[in-house]
Amino acid sequence: MPGKARRVATATATSALVVCAVASCSLVGGGPDRGPDDPTSRRVVLVTHDSFAYDEAVVAEFEESSGIELDVRQSGDAGELTNTLVLSRDNPIGDVVFGVDSTFASRAIREGVFEPYRSPAAADGADRYRIEGADDETADALSAVDVGDVCLNIDVDWFADPANGGIAPPTGFDDLVDPDYRDLTVVPDPATSSPGLAFQLATIEHYGDDGWADYWAGLRDNGVKVTGGWTEAYTQDFSGSSGAGPRPIVVSYASSPAAEIGEDGEPRTTALLDTCYRQVEYAGVLAGAAEPDGAREVIDFLLSEPFQSQVAENMYVYPVREDVALPESWEAAAPLPEDSAALPADEVDANREDWVEQWRTIVLG
Known part of the structure; x- marks a missing residue:
């Protein structure tokens, strides 16, 4: 979960x-x-x-x-x-x-x-x-x-800081393979992480059988970092968490921004709801x-x-x-996504091992 x-x-x-x-x-x-x-x-x-x-x-x-x-x-x-x-x-x-x-x-x-x-x-x-x-x-x-719901999360403050080059916040999957976002993304390994697997399934649903592998090759070439699990990715590498890591884009949850409310009452992070996969x-x-x-x-x-x-x-x-x-703070910071992706459970069961092995070959070599 x-x-x-x-x-x-x-x-x-x-x-x-x-x-x-x-x-x-x-x-x-x-x-x-x-x-x-x-x-x-x-x-x-x-x-x-x-x-x-x-x-x-x-x-x-x-x-x-x-x-x-x-x-x-x-x-x-x-x-x-x-x-x-x-x-x-x-x-x-x-x-x-x-x-x-x-x-x-x-x-x-x-x-x-x-x-x-x-x-x-x-x-x-x-x-x-x-x-x-x-x-x-x-x-x-x-x-x-x-x-x-597993979604890409971004550090709003990082992208608003001129010292970081004035890069516009990403809005969806495609941005992550753009050279402007090189070395900015961290994801958990789908072989060892449930949210990591959910994000891989989101890309399979979005790009289809003929496109998801090419997308991950693009992420690899654009410097995506892979960690063993969600905890390491979020708490050590993500700049928007308490760990204040170096990367402002992470695979996490639609609910995560509710845990990142600043002293001004505003969430410091946001989830890209067009990238969500329903767990x-x-x-x-x-x-x-x-x-x-x-x-x-x-x-x-x-x-x-x-x-x-x-x-x-x-x-x-x-x-x-x-x-x-939902708690009042969630209504603005972490609303339930209305249109998350999902693949049929039997399709996931039939293909999960092959998909993960293919992912490992592409991304980890």
């Missing part, structure tokens, strides 16, 4: 999660009147990615009302999480999963990782993001929980779960108004519920 929000702005909120993930413990503990030895308490294991963060009070209320002791276990980024689920499908490592995104969803479904379940709450917005091109049973294997994060009941009923209740909770209303501030992604408003 998600901009600065995904790993930087949520660092404090996730610190307790990391400790608990290592210890495989319950984060909230079942409420004040219900301990782990209470026979009415059900322990449900939620497997998720490293960027999962939330309002503890909201989860505590869910635990208290449901009698579920939520045991959160983190397992890398979206790609690592999917690989772990596939490898353990005959002996599932939990009951429910959150964080498989739209670039990996078809693979997990094809490998039989999930048991179909459609939450009653899906009608409130999640159904808009059902797995495209799937039959009803396959589509119900996963429930959309949040949306995180959807899903939750699903794991086939063979020890607590399938509890797993379904957790999905209902993830789609509920109390959980959805704190998604933006804790994980810097967009909630799927249509009746949940």
Whole structure:
């Protein structure tokens, strides 16, 4: 999943999660009147990615009302999480999963990782993001929980500074191969980064089978820098982040500018919304779960108004519920893109490995 929000702005909120993930413990503990030895308490294991963060009070209320002791276990980024689920499908490592995104969803479904379940709450917005091109049973294997659009982000202040040569801010993909923008762009490697892969898919959707490879050759020749992951690209190389790196163009998220508000109340960065690729994060009941009923209740909770209303501030992604408003600061700095690119999940699944290998040959040699 998600901009600065995904790993930087949520660092404090996730610190307790990391400790608990290592210890495989319950984060909230079942409420004040219900301990782990209470026979009415059900322990449900939620497997998720490293960027999962939330309002503890909201989860505590869910635990208290449901009698579920939520045991959160983190397992890398979206790609690592999917690989772990596939490898353990005959002996599932939990009951429910959150964080498989739209670039990996078809693979997990094809490998039989999930048991179909459609939450009653899906009608409130999640159904808009059902797995495209799937039959009803396959589509119900996963429930959309949040949306995180990957886009080019630029440092507005850098381009406004005359000392940087008076270069006009880029407006889309094509500008990045113009010699004026040489050595200004940093991207995460799609082989090792979910947003990096999403950006590659955006270029494939934009330029088509016959043009995307030539585009990346142009980026290579124009000095694009490739990092192993989003964190390095954004926090070390991007000039618009706290790291104040040397490059004013980065692959990040449409929501990232909301984390870069200056003292004057204005965002210091902006996302180029014509370059966005829609990533959807899903939750699903794991086939063979020890607590399938509890797993379904957790999905209902993830789609509920109390959980959805704190998604933006804790994980810097967009909630799927249509009746949940974004934080006020997001309305100007980080509106949800209206027309993000997306490729069918089955097409991505069928071609992902070949596309990434072709990318590596072109860009890294």
